[in-house]
Amino acid sequence: MILEVVKYGHPALRQKGSRVEKITPDIQKLIADMFETMQAAKGVGLAAPQVGRALQLTVLDMRGSTERPSTLELDGQEADVAAFMPLVLINPKVKGLGDDVAGSEGCLSFPEIFAEIARPGRAEVKATNQKGEEIEFRCGGLLARAIQHELDHLNGVLFIDRMTRADKDELKPQLDELRAATKAALKANKK
Numbered sequence: 001m002i003l004e005v006v007k008y009g010h011p012a013l014r015q016k017g018s019r020v021e022k023i024t025p026d027i028q029k030l031i032a033d034m035f036e037t038m039q040a041a042k043g044v045g046l047a048a049p050q051v052g053r054a055l056q057l058t059v060l061d062m063r064g065s066t067e068r069p070s071t072l073e074l075d076g077q078e079a080d081v082a083a084f085m086p087l088v089l090i091n092p093k094v095k096g097l098g099d100d101v102a103g104s105e106g107c108l109s110f111p112e113i114f115a116e117i118a119r120p121g122r123a124e125v126k127a128t129n130q131k132g133e134e135i136e137f138r139c140g141g142l143l144a145r146a147i148q149h150e151l152d153h154l155n156g157v158l159f160i161d162r163m164t165r166a167d168k169d170e171l172k173p174q175l176d177e178l179r180a181a182t183k184a185a186l187k188a189n190k191k
Contacts, residue, residue, distance in 0.1 A: 009182030047153035096120025
């Protein structure tokens with residue numbers, strides 16, 4: 001089932017996600033629905049808060065992104081990113097590695113808004129997958145960027161919080177319009 005992706009201005013985007021204590025049938029359905037939602041929106045990552053669920057859960061799939069490569073290391077060995085996808089991260093712990101690298105980012109909660117965001121170029125990740133197995137890996141490129149972006153969502157941080165002041169000022173009219181439209185829709189739904 002395709003879920004509604006909440007937009008900038010929705011309070012769910014600023015909520016810190018709670019730990020997922022048990023992988024229940026409800027969580028499995030949420031994961032499946034999140035993948036369907038992400039694919040329908042042509043995204044590479046989607047966090048539970050973006051669909052109004054305050055949980056430490058994100059889904060990713062880099063297979064459709066050939067123009068921005070990713071790297072993956074499992075047990076210290078290079079691994080095939082595509083074979084590791086689709087990827088579910090539950091209660092992830094992420095550590096940025098290396099120098100910050102600027103790169104273009106967008107967000108399904110901010111349609112048609114893009115900016116250069118500086119993040120560590122590589123990341124070390126520990127999480128639980130949808131089968132309840134502990135997974136650990138290192139990654140780089142788009143995968144590292146997307147994981148750090150989604151981790152921010154799990155902590156109520158948005159990519160606009162990481163924009164330069166100049167970029168945020170330039171995008172202010174679009175951001176204000178999006179926030180106002182979201183607030184108006186929320187108000188209309190309460191009636």
